[in-house]
Amino acid sequence: xxxxxxxxxxxxxxxxxxxxxxxxxxxxxxxxxxxxxxxxxxxxxxxxxxxxxxxxxxxxxxxxxxxxxxxxxxxxxxxxxxxxxxxxxxxxxxxxxxxxxxxxxxxxxxxxxxxxxxxxxxxxxxxxxxxxxxxxxxxxxxxxxxxxxxxxxxxxxxxxxxxxxxxxxxxxxxxxxxxxxxxxxxxxxxxxxxxxxxxxxxxxxxxxxxxxxxxxxxxxxxxxxxxxxxxxxxxxxxxxxxxxxxxxxxxxxxxxxxxxxxxxxxxxxxxxxxxxxxxxxxxxxxxxxxxxxxxxxxxxxxxxxxxxxxxxxxxxxxxxxxxxxxxxxxxxxxxxxxxxxxxxxxxxxxxxx
Amino acid sequence: xxxxxxxxxxxxxxxxxxxxxxxxxxxxxxxxxxxxxxxxxxxxxxxxxxxxxxxxxxxxxxxxxxxxxxxxxxxxxxxxxxxxxxxxxxxxxxxxxxxxxxxxxxxxxxxxxxxxxxxxxxxxxxxxxxxxxxxxxxxxxxxxxxxxxxxxxxxxxxxxxxxxxxxxxxxxxxxxxxxxxxxxxxxxxxxxxxxxxxxxxxxxxxxxxxxxxxxxxxxxxxxxxxxxxxxxxxxxxxxxxxxxxxxxxxxxxxxxxxxxxxxxxxxxxxxxxxxxxxxxxxxxxxxxxxxxxxxxxxxxxxxxxxxxxxxxxxxxxxxxxxxxxxxxxxxxxxxxxxxxxxxxxxxxxxxxxxxxxxxxxx
Numbered sequence: 001x002x003x004x005x006x007x008x009x010x011x012x013x014x015x016x017x018x019x020x021x022x023x024x025x026x027x028x029x030x031x032x033x034x035x036x037x038x039x040x041x042x043x044x045x046x047x048x049x050x051x052x053x054x055x056x057x058x059x060x061x062x063x064x065x066x067x068x069x070x071x072x073x074x075x076x077x078x079x080x081x082x083x084x085x086x087x088x089x090x091x092x093x094x095x096x097x098x099x100x101x102x103x104x105x106x107x108x109x110x111x112x113x114x115x116x117x118x119x120x121x122x123x124x125x126x127x128x129x130x131x132x133x134x135x136x137x138x139x140x141x142x143x144x145x146x147x148x149x150x151x152x153x154x155x156x157x158x159x160x161x162x163x164x165x166x167x168x169x170x171x172x173x174x175x176x177x178x179x180x181x182x183x184x185x186x187x188x189x190x191x192x193x194x195x196x197x198x199x200x201x202x203x204x205x206x207x208x209x210x211x212x213x214x215x216x217x218x219x220x221x222x223x224x225x226x227x228x229x230x231x232x233x234x235x236x237x238x239x240x241x242x243x244x245x246x247x248x249x250x251x252x253x254x255x256x257x258x259x260x261x262x263x264x265x266x267x268x269x270x271x272x273x274x275x276x277x278x279x280x281x282x283x284x285x286x287x288x289x290x291x292x293x294x295x296x297x298x299x300x301x302x303x304x305x306x307x308x309x310x311x312x313x314x315x316x317x318x319x320x321x322x323x324x325x326x327x328x329x330x331x332x333x334x335x336x337x338x339x340x341x342x343x344x345x346x347x348x349x350x351x352x353x
Numbered sequence: 354x355x356x357x358x359x360x361x362x363x364x365x366x367x368x369x370x371x372x373x374x375x376x377x378x379x380x381x382x383x384x385x386x387x388x389x390x391x392x393x394x395x396x397x398x399x400x401x402x403x404x405x406x407x408x409x410x411x412x413x414x415x416x417x418x419x420x421x422x423x424x425x426x427x428x429x430x431x432x433x434x435x436x437x438x439x440x441x442x443x444x445x446x447x448x449x450x451x452x453x454x455x456x457x458x459x460x461x462x463x464x465x466x467x468x469x470x471x472x473x474x475x476x477x478x479x480x481x482x483x484x485x486x487x488x489x490x491x492x493x494x495x496x497x498x499x500x501x502x503x504x505x506x507x508x509x510x511x512x513x514x515x516x517x518x519x520x521x522x523x524x525x526x527x528x529x530x531x532x533x534x535x536x537x538x539x540x541x542x543x544x545x546x547x548x549x550x551x552x553x554x555x556x557x558x559x560x561x562x563x564x565x566x567x568x569x570x571x572x573x574x575x576x577x578x579x580x581x582x583x584x585x586x587x588x589x590x591x592x593x594x595x596x597x598x599x600x601x602x603x604x605x606x607x608x609x610x611x612x613x614x615x616x617x618x619x620x621x622x623x624x625x626x627x628x629x630x631x632x633x634x635x636x637x638x639x640x641x642x643x644x645x646x647x648x649x650x651x652x653x654x655x656x657x658x659x660x661x662x663x664x665x666x667x668x669x670x671x672x673x674x675x676x677x678x679x680x681x682x683x684x685x686x687x688x689x690x691x692x693x694x695x696x697x698x699x700x701x702x703x704x705x706x707x708x709x710x711x712x713x714x715x
Contacts, residue, residue: 088593100470100484103450104672106518106526115518117526119593120450120672124645131447132483141593143668143676145521146604161518167465168495236471237435237491247474318493323453324467326495 005336006329010183013037014164014171017179021108021159023077023094024205027051030073034182034202041190042200051204052216061194065348068199068222068308069188070213070297071181071229072206075174076321078158080109080142087149088141089116091158095207099135101322107142110156116144160323170252170318170326177320178206180327181228184315187336188228193344206297210264213297217304223351224271225301225310228339230327231257231289233316249292250316252328255285256335259312262292264299270350271311275342282341284334289314309351313339354683356544358525360384361517361537361682365527368457368512370427371443371565374398377423381536381559388543389557395576398561399569404543408552408698415701416554417693418579418658419542420570420647421535421586422563425528426671428456428492428511436498437491438466440511444564448487450672455514456492460505465514466494513673523604523678530675532563534665534682535585541686546693553580553696563647570647574654580701581619581659583692584648585685588637588664590676599637603666604678606633607685610662612640614652618704619661626692632684637664659704663689 022030031053039045044056053073059065076095083089089109104120119141121130144152162174185200192198199220203212217225233252238245250257258275259267272288279286298312315335318326360380369377378400382392389402400423408414426444433439438458452470457463469492470485480486492511494501517527539557546555556577560569574582588608591600601608609627611620627634643649644662652660663685668676 084593086591100449101453103447104669104674105453106515106674115520115526117518117520117669117674117676120669120674121447121594122589122592122668122670122672123445123447124670125589125595125597125599126447131449134482134484135449139594143520143526145519145524147521147523165465166495167467167493168500169497170495172467172495234472234475236469236475237437237439238475239477239489245475319453319467319469324455326467326493 001330003329003333005187006333010187013186014179014183017182018164018173018175022073022075023157023159024074024208026157027073027204031202034186037186038189048215048219050212050215052212053202054216054219055189055200057189057192057198059195059197063348064195064197065346066197066199066223067226067346068201068217068220068301069185069226069228070201070203070216070301071185072178072203072212072297073182074204074207075177076207080152080154080156080158082154083149083152084141087144087146089144089152091142092137096321099137099140102140103135105323106161107158108161109142109144109152109158112151114144114148114152115161116142118142162324167326170328172324172326174323174325176317176325176327177230180230180315180332184228184336184339188339188343191340196343196346203297210297210300213300214304217301217308221305222308223348225298225308227296227298227301227312229296229312229314230317230320231314232320233318248290250287250289252316252318252331254287255331256338257287257289257314257316259289259296259298259314260291262295262299264295265302267311268309271309274350278342278345279338282337284338286338357537357541357683357686358679360540361525361533364533364536365517365529368427368459369423369425369529370510370512371424371562373510374424374561378559381423384540385543388547395573397569397572399573400559401573401577402557404546404555406551406553414554415696416556416577416579417696418574418577418582419539419555419557419689420560420573420582420584420651421539422532422569422647423536423559424561424564426564427513430458430505430507430509430511432507433502433505436496436501437493438505439488439491442487445671446487448490449484451490454673456511457514458492458494458505459510459512462504464494464496464504466492469493515673520676523680524676525679526674526676528673528675530667530677531587531670534587534667534677538585538665538682538685538689541683542689545687545690549690549694551694551696552698553693555693560647567647567650570650571654574651574658578655579658582651583661583663583689584646584651585663586646587667587670589670590666590668592668601635601666603668604680606635607681607688608635608637608664608666610637610639610644610664612638614639614642614644615648615662616659616704619659622703623661623692626695627688630691632688
């Protein structure tokens, strides 16, 4: 496949973004990186009270429409809540992380990125019944060096120590949710068509309940909103070959996921039909995300003020909210292709009944 | 000291799953070549490195064998299905620590992957609220089903792929510290002995297949037929959620095992050396019928071999990040070397049946 959008430069940006740590409330390092990346390409940039970075690229053609696109900077992370003796830290998640994903995983802690590893139980001295039980945050600890523990305090953020790698047809990294959305928004800001008065918002605290997007949309009051995100693709091998997986949410290799109904929002059918029309016209694979739980910044935008039509376009990704997630390059490529063609064909007609 | 640490960094970055120890053995062969007089590899793959003693006389020189196993636990592919791999373990794993672990699948070529776990709704109801058993976990390599099937077959070995991390200047976290940490301690001993005079022959053996039933130790013990043996393995350091008399602090010296399946007099003589040189140690009480180490094989070799067991305190044994304190590894090497240098021609006369009068200093 010929990759027109996910060039080595674009991939390099995603790599840097995923290797940068930014949990909810601690997005500064990611924001600074994005600022450097976009500052020479746009008309204005400001950071609001919650830490959202609002980037404006003014329209150069008329008639124009005011479009807000949100991509969240924060990733799921953890926080030190207690410092036990003997070099053991007690931690809790900032955002949703299943404790069962954590045993024996390497992390870095605090501003100095002190290395640590999650505890594991020694098989020789545990009972079979303990090994059948789930892990939980009350039992898990993070081990750090005795000589380093004095530099760690309750309240320090804890991040996964995960490299950015290619695995087969995929990229494997932490924080693909939602650094891929950030990379897509950077691409759009650099390549936006002239009739779009574009407000790109790199939001904070999505993982704690779409908190940044709520206040950002209020400040902008766009004609139309979008969220660029990553969405779960739940597609394990099944034990019985006669079974079918009816609960995949999305599948990798089938292109960008167009949200329809999630926990927070019934997406607008006119926008969905426009997306389908554009995708089919340009032969871009796409999929409608299975209705169900979950949600993106889009649902915060659509409930702002007297209501804003808003749509989520997300890249299907395996193992979100774990130490390592996996996204196919072709899904990412098709997502950017769809964003490119869709924004060219957006017109104010879409929001007029 | 520095050299043993560097060696440890090198060999804990390697696979060397039980039965597939060759890469580790090759590193040790190169490292030990200048330190010993001769080397050979046993039929089961164990590396024997002999350093001759200075004792002369009519009798055959006495010989002490050091045994540390170079194999490590790992995984093995059981099925290639839908572009994923099912697997089982080689050696004992708690399946709860495997999800999202990076691995290398040793197929036609080395392939990186991660262990993944299904969400609860894809598990049978009887497993809801319980940990996911290993047979439901799978390896995701990101390769297409066709490509994966062409590269990987059931029976291919899978090793852990995480890199070692130094938690501070004293502490290393890595996979395969059990028992590569002990191999590094043997290296430390050989480095010290290279500068010293000792009467006895020393044969350092990096054994194979300990994790699947002490196979290398059985056969190498038979081949060497030493007068004495010391096995070096790992002990249990304190870890969250564990309580037990056998748990020790890291950084306070090696454990010297004491119990009926080891030789009491040999323990007492080693303890004397540790006390004389003020090398800290833990007395590890082992009342059971086995130690779970190569000593179980060597003690019962031929007509029986008096054997001692040193254990380096290790946290999170059989996990992708086992942790040890460098000082414990180095002190183990030093105590081994000092004990070996203290061995004289008549040493065997000190060993008799039953507990010593006192394991404490008389």
